[in-house]
Structures are given as C-alpha cells and as structure tokens.
Amino acid sequence: MNGRRLLGGYAILAYVFLYAPIAVVVVFAFNGGRDVLYWQGFSTKWFRVALETPEITSALKFSILIALGNAVVACVLGTMLALALPRMRSWIRTPIDALAYMTLVTPEIVFAIAALVFFVQAGKKVGIDNPLGWHTILIAHVVFNASVVALVVRARFVSMGQSLEEASFDLGAGPLATFRQVTIPRLAPAILAGGLLAFTFSFDDFITSFFVTGTNSETLPIYIWGQLRFGVTPAINATAAMMLGVTLIGIVVAYAVLRRSGDDRERAGLPGV
Amino acid sequence: MASTEAEPSRRGRNAARAGGPRYPGWLVVPAVVWYVLFFVVPLGFIAATSFGQVEGFSDIAYTWTLDNYRYLWDDIVGDLHLYRDIFVETLKLSVVGTLSTLVIGFPLAYYIARYAKHKTLLLLLVIVPFWTSFLIRAYAWLIVLDPEFPVFRALGLTGFLEQHEILFTPNAVYIGVAYNYLPLMVLPLYAALERIDWSLVDAAQDLGDPPWRAFRRITLPLALPGILAGSLLVFIPLTGEYIIPVILGGNKTFYAGNLIAQQFLESEDWPLGSAIAMVVIGALTIALVVYARALGRQEQHS
Numbered sequence: 044m045n046g047r048r049l050l051g052g053y054a055i056l057a058y059v060f061l062y063a064p065i066a067v068v069v070v071f072a073f074n075g076g077r078d079v080l081y082w083q084g085f086s087t088k089w090f091r092v093a094l095e096t097p098e099i100t101s102a103l104k105f106s107i108l109i110a111l112g113n114a115v116v117a118c119v120l121g122t123m124l125a126l127a128l129p130r131m132r133s134w135i136r137t138p139i140d141a142l143a144y145m146t147l148v149t150p151e152i153v154f155a156i157a158a159l160v161f162f163v164q165a166g167k168k169v170g171i172d173n174p175l176g177w178h179t180i181l182i183a184h185v186v187f188n189a190s191v192v193a194l195v196v197r198a199r200f201v202s203m204g205q206s207l208e209e210a211s212f213d214l215g216a217g218p219l220a221t222f223r224q225v226t227i228p229r230l231a232p233a234i235l236a237g238g239l240l241a242f243t244f245s246f247d248d249f250i251t252s253f254f255v256t257g258t259n260s261e262t263l264p265i266y267i268w269g270q271l272r273f274g275v276t277p278a279i280n281a282t283a284a285m286m287l288g289v290t291l292i293g294i295v296v297a298y299a300v301l302r303r304s305g306d307d308r309e310r311a312g313l314p315g316v
Numbered sequence: 317m318a319s320t321e322a323e324p325s326r327r328g329r330n331a332a333r334a335g336g337p338r339y340p341g342w343l344v345v346p347a348v349v350w351y352v353l354f355f356v357v358p359l360g361f362i363a364a365t366s367f368g369q370v371e372g373f374s375d376i377a378y379t380w381t382l383d384n385y386r387y388l389w390d391d392i393v394g395d396l397h398l399y400r401d402i403f404v405e406t407l408k409l410s411v412v413g414t415l416s417t418l419v420i421g422f423p424l425a426y427y428i429a430r431y432a433k434h435k436t437l438l439l440l441l442v443i444v445p446f447w448t449s450f451l452i453r454a455y456a457w458l459i460v461l462d463p464e465f466p467v468f469r470a471l472g473l474t475g476f477l478e479q480h481e482i483l484f485t486p487n488a489v490y491i492g493v494a495y496n497y498l499p500l501m502v503l504p505l506y507a508a509l510e511r512i513d514w515s516l517v518d519a520a521q522d523l524g525d526p527p528w529r530a531f532r533r534i535t536l537p538l539a540l541p542g543i544l545a546g547s548l549l550v551f552i553p554l555t556g557e558y559i560i561p562v563i564l565g566g567n568k569t570f571y572a573g574n575l576i577a578q579q580f581l582e583s584e585d586w587p588l589g590s591a592i593a594m595v596v597i598g599a600l601t602i603a604l605v606v607y608a609r610a611l612g613r614q615e616q617h618s
Contacts, residue, residue, distance in 0.1 A: 046527070050427040054438075057424040061445050061498065064456035071459060080464045120347040127343035139344060142351050148549065150556025150600075152573045153362075153593045154355070156580050160365050160590065161358035164376065186355050189347050205338070212337035221339075240447070247449035250558060254580065264451050271563060275458055283452045290448045298440065 065287065072277070072284035079275045089281035099282055102266040107289075109177060109262065110246040113184040117241040120185065121192025122234055126226065128193070129201050143190040155254035158183045162255060176257035183251045188241035195237035196230060203229060232300045239297035243290045359597075366591035376586055384591035399575070403595075406572040410554040413493040414547050417501035420494060421546070422539075425502045429509035439506060446499035454563045457492050458483070461564070484566030492560040497553075501546040508542025509535075544611060551603070555596055572596050 072090070076083030093099050124143070128136055146154075158179070166174030207229070211221040227234075249264035256265060263286055270279050366384055371377035392400040428438045445453060459465060463477035482488050512535065520530040558573035572592065579589025 047431050050423055050431060053423050054427040054432070057420065058441060060420075060495070061442065064453065064460050064495065065445060065448065067459055068452060068456045079459060080462055080466065082466060120350055123343040124347040126339040127341050130338045131341055131344070135341075139348060139351075142348070142355070146351060146355055148552050150553050150573065150596065152556040152558045152576055153597060154358070156576060156586075156589060156593060157358035157362045158354065159580065160586060161354070161361045164361060164365070182354055185350060189350060193347070208338070209336035218339055218343075243447055247447075247451070249449075249451045264449065267451060267455070271455065271458075275455075279455075280459075283449075283455060286449055286452060291444070294444055294447050 068280055069284045069287060072280040074277055074280075077277065079277055079280060089277040090285070092278050093281040093285065096278065098261070098266060099263070099278075102261045102263045103285070105177070105260060106246055106263040109180055109184065109252075110242045112181050113188055113245040114238040114242040116181070116185045117188035117192045118234055118238040120189040121194075121237060121241075122196050122230075124189065124193040125197035125200055126222070129197060130205075143193055146187045146190045151250040154183075154186070155251045158186075158251065159254045173257065175255055177260045179255040179257070180252050180260065180262070183255050184245040184248060188244055191241050191244060192234070192237035195240060196233045199233035200226075200230060232303065236297040236301045239293045239300075243293040246293070247286070247290060362590040362593055365587050366594045368587045368590075370585055370587060373584075384588050385595075387588070388591060388595060399592075402570055402572060402575055403599075405570070406555060406557075406596075409489070409493065409557065409571055410551050412490060413497060413554045413557075414501075414551045416490065416494040417497050417550050418505075418543065418547065421498055421501040421505055422543075425505035425509050425542075426535075429506050429512070430514055435510075439503075442499050442502045442506075446503075450496060451559055451563075453496050454492050454560045457488065457495065457564055461488055461491070483564065484568060486565065486569050488564040489561050489569050492564045493554065493557065496560060497550045500549045500553075504545035504549060505539065505542040508539045508545075512538045541611075544607065548604075548607060552600060555600055 071079055071082075073085050073087065074082055075086030075088055124139075128139060131139075159175075162174045162179050166172070207225050208221055211225045216224070247264065248262075249268060252262045253265050253268065256262070261269075263282070267279060267282060267286075270276070364378060365376055367380045367382065368376045368378045369381055369383060388399055391397055392403070424442070428435055428442075432438050461483040462468075463474045463481075463483075468474050468477055482491070517530050517534050520534055521527060525533070556573040556576070557571055558577055561569040561571050561574055572595075576589050576592050576596070579585045579592065583589075
C-alpha cells in the first residue's frame with residue numbers, strides 16, 4: 044500500500060495548492076501595514092477603510108441586489124425547466140438540454156460581447172439610446188444561472204422519483220396544486236441550494252457584467268478589476284476577502300440545506316458530471 | 317405547447333409512454349424563450365456583425381461584407397501574422413492548460429475515488445474554490461508570485477526570483493490557468509473513477525500484471541470518459557480566457573479572448589471583434605466534432 048500513502052501525500056499537497064492562494068488573500072487582508080507584502084501586525088483596519096469607501100459599499104450593495112434578483116428569476120425559470128424536462132420526448136428534450144449546457148460552457152467572453160452587441164443594436168432598433176445598466180446585467184446573468192438552477196433541481200427531482208406527483212395528478216390535482224402540495228415540500232432544499240449557487244455565480248461574475256454594464260452601475264468585481272491597474276493594495280485585499288466571505292456563506296448554506304434534506308451524494312450543480 | 321389539448325387525451329398519451337401523468341411541457345417555455353432571446357439571438361447578432369463594418373464612430377453598418385474575415389485570413393497566411401501568432405498561442409494555452417490540469421488533477425481524483433474515507437467532504441473541498449470568485453483566485457497569484465512574497469523572503473529566494481521573473485510572464489498565466497481550472501477537471505475525473513470496480517485492478521495484478529500495465533489496461537480505459545469530459549470543460553472556456561492573462565501576464569501576454577475584448581473596449585471595431593469570436597467558435601465546433609467522434613469510437617469499443 045505504498046502507492047496509497049504516496050497518493051495521500053500528493054492529495055495533501057494538492058489541497059494546499061487549492062487553498063493556499065485564497066488563504067493568502069484573506070490573511071493579508073488583516074495586515075496592519077500599508078504595504079501588502081510586508082506583515083506589520085494583525086489589524087482589521089483595511090476592512091474599515093474598505094467599508095468607508097463609498098465606491099466599495101455601493102458596488103457591494105449593487106452586486107448583492109443583482110445577485111438576489113438573478114437568483115429569484117433563475118430559480119423560477121430553472122425550476123420550471125427542471126420539472127418539465129426530464130420526461131419530455133427526446134427530440135424536444137435533447138436540443139433544450141444542449142442549449143442549457145451551452146450557456147454554461149460557451150467561453151464567457153463570447154457570450155459577453157454577444158450580449159453587448161445584442162443589447163446595443165436591438166436597443167437602437169426599438170429606439171432605446173442607452174440600453175445598458177443593471178437590467179442588462181440581470182438579464183445576462185439569468186441566462187447561465189437558470190441552467191445552474193435547472194441542473195441542481197433536476198438532479199434531485201429525477202433521483203427522488205415522481206410517483207407522488209403521478210398520484211397527485213391521478214387524483215385530479217392540477218400542476219399548481221401538485222407543485223405546492225407535493226413537489227415543493229420535497230424539492231425546496233434543491234431549489235434553495237440552486238438559488239444560492241445562482242446567487243454566488245452572479246455575485247462573483249466579472250466578464251459578463253463588465254461588458255453589459257452601463258456607466259453608473261459598477262459591481263464589486265468590476266470595481267476590483269478597475270483598482271488592479273494600480274496594483275495590489277490592502278484595501279483591495281480586504282474587499283476581496285469580503286467577497287470570498289459572501290460566497291463561502293452561500294456555498295456552506297447551500298451544502299447544509301442539501302445535506303439536511305437527505306441525499307448527500309448530490310453532485311448537483313456541476314456541469315458535465 | 318401540446319398541453320392545450322383536452323385533459324383525457326393527454327393522460328392517455330402519457331400512459332402510453334413510459335411513466336404516468338407529469339408536469340405539462342409548457343413549463344419549459346419561459347426558460348427556452350429566455351435562452352433563445354438572450355443567448356441564441358445575441359450569438360446570431362455577432363454572426364451578423366462579423367459581416368458588417370464600422371460606420372462613423374463605432375456604429376455598425378450591416379453590409380454583408382467578407383472584409384473582416386478576409387483581413388484575418390490575409391494575416392494568417394501572410395507575412396505579418398500577428399493574429400496567427402495569437403491564435404497559435406491561444407491553442408497552446410488551451411492544450412497545455414488542459415494537460416496540466418489533467419496531470420495535476422488525475423492523482424487527486426484517483427486518491428479520492430479509490431482510497432479516501434471522506435469522499436464527499438474531499439470532493440466538496442475541491443468544488444469550493446470553483447465556486448469562489450474567478451477574479452480573486454487569479455488575483456491571489458499576484459501576491460503569491462511576487463518576489464517580495466514573505467515566503468520567498470524567508471527562504472532567501474527573492475533575488476533568485478527577480479532574476480527568473482515569473483509574474484507578468486506567460487509562465488504566470490500558465491500557473492494561474494492550472495490553478496483556476498483544476499476543479500473543473502477533477503470533478504468529471506472523480507465521477508468516472510468512482511464507478512470503477514477496483515477488484516478488477518487487484519485481479520489483474522494478482523494474475524501477474526505489473527501495476528502500470530493494470531493501470532493502462534483497466535483504469536485508464538474506464539477513466540477515459542471522465543478524462544474526455546474534463547478536458548472539454550477546461551479546454552472550451554480556455555479558448556476565450558480573458559481574465560488571467562490580463563492580471564498575471566502583464567502586458568506581455570495576449571490571447572484570443574484579449575484580442576476580442578480589445579476590439580470592443582479599445583479599438584471600437586465591433587465587426588472585427590465579432591469575426592474573431594466567430595473564428596474561435598468555429599474552431600471550437602470543429603474540435604467538438606472531433607471529440608464527439610472520439611467518444612463514439614470509444615463507445616463502440618466498450
């Protein structure tokens with residue numbers, strides 16, 4: 044079992060590789076000094092500085108609002124898709140599936156410029172001069188996040204079996220009543236987890252937001268991107284650490300929700316798995 | 317869509333197919349409309365724009381000209397080959413990036429799938445970085461690769477690293493790519509390896525196969541779907557990679573994604589930018605067809 048121990052050691056190194064850079068950002072966010080790379084004692088000063096910078100707080104608020112709106116719309120669209128799709132005829136299911144996967148794997152820069160061209164040109168056609176803003180970010184984010192929610196919800200919906208839904212329909216309940224009384228109680232954790240993932244994907248997104256944003260709507264990643272031109276600063280570190288914090292909370296809650304609801308072998312939300 | 321029909325007939329048809337009554341098919345309509353309107357149609361817009369030209373200040377005239385493609389083609393076959401070099405570098409980045417995530421990720425996925433006790437937890441630990449901000453994960457290397465990074469100072473490597481600069485070189489881009497895309501590779505690898513019945517490998521070794529041959533003849537073929545899926549998940553987005561070269565490559569690295577972005581952010585030549593994007597999509601489509609063929613052949617074998 045020598046190979047086993049060797050691989051175990053390797054795995055530890057791999058996890059160090061995965062987490063050390065993230066840890067470095069977080070640790071150095073607590074550096075009291077002005078220079079990022081020289082440790083001068085523990086301090087939360089830069090978080091205070093970041094939270095007192097109006098650009099950062101407004102970008103943070105904006106990002107959270109977009110991510111929330113996106114999560115709600117993506118949940119509605121994605122859940123509807125996940126409920127109807129698994130048992131549709133394959134000639135209609137397959138292209139829709141392919142479309143949903145494409146929204147997840149297309150190089151983001153291609154989707155971003157496509158959305159930009161579309162919003163500007165289509166906007167011109169219908170007489171909107173300046174179409175870019177929070178709504179265009181929201182619309183674009185929902186495209187790939189509806190697919191994220193659909194994947195998560197569908198994995199659960201298929202694995203839990205649908206005999207209860209069938210019974211409900213057979214007993215004369217309509218889709219809405221069945222959804223409220225039968226599906227929701229069983230699927231709520233998956234929908235919530237899908238929504239949380241959609242939230243974090245939107246909250247973290249840079250490329251799409253960057254291209255379809257208007258002049259006065261800056262998300263947090265866009266702000267950080269703009270600041271990187273001036274190099275790494277402790278305040279940016281603190282901002283990045285806060286972003287990681289928001290995302291981690293989302294992930295942990297999503298995982299806890301999915302796990303509590305039973306099947307922890309869920310590999311939901313992972314494209315291609 | 318079909319659900320406007322009378323209830324009994326729908327139920328009858330459903331019963332004829334597998335399973336009983338179900339949620340109506342029209343539930344897919346909102347999502348499909350969203351996909352078509354805000355994904356398919358926009359892709360159609362850049363296809364159309366790639367045949368247009370700039371008019372006045374950053375306005376687009378849809379003139380159905382081949383000029384943008386001709387311009388790219390002339391560059392690719394010509395003496396200047398600025399764009400050709402960038403495309404070649406992009407291909408190199410995508411291939412090397414995919415291979416490095418495979419080489420780094422395979423032993424990890426193998427360990428989790430075959431030996432680990434807490435498989436779910438360990439897999440989750442691979443996924444978590446994937447869900448955190450891509451931008452910040454790239455940014456983190458800006459600190460870690462700095463010659464002044466405290467660990468390097470403590471090891472006395474600062475001078476050495478200043479001479480053999482990493483940050484703001486292609487090497488930094490490659491490190492960032494291997495790091496940021498690793499989870500996307502490990503997940504499908506794990507999914508394939510997890511299904512392997514390891515007693516087959518043990519049996520082969522008991523019957524006299526040395527470990528490497530047992531690996532080559534049993535593990536590798538069974539892991540192949542995971543390898544192909546992971547490669548796809550890494551390779552496709554890498555062809556349009558934009559963030560990592562900008563952050564870690566300084567001004568010295570330039571790939572197709574940066575080229576596209578430049579046409580939109582600086583040059584204001586949307587038609588050319590669209591044409592470059594179409595070239596990337598076209599090349600990807602060809603790669604995907606080849607992939608699908610390979611997959612088909614693999615399925616025939618097994």
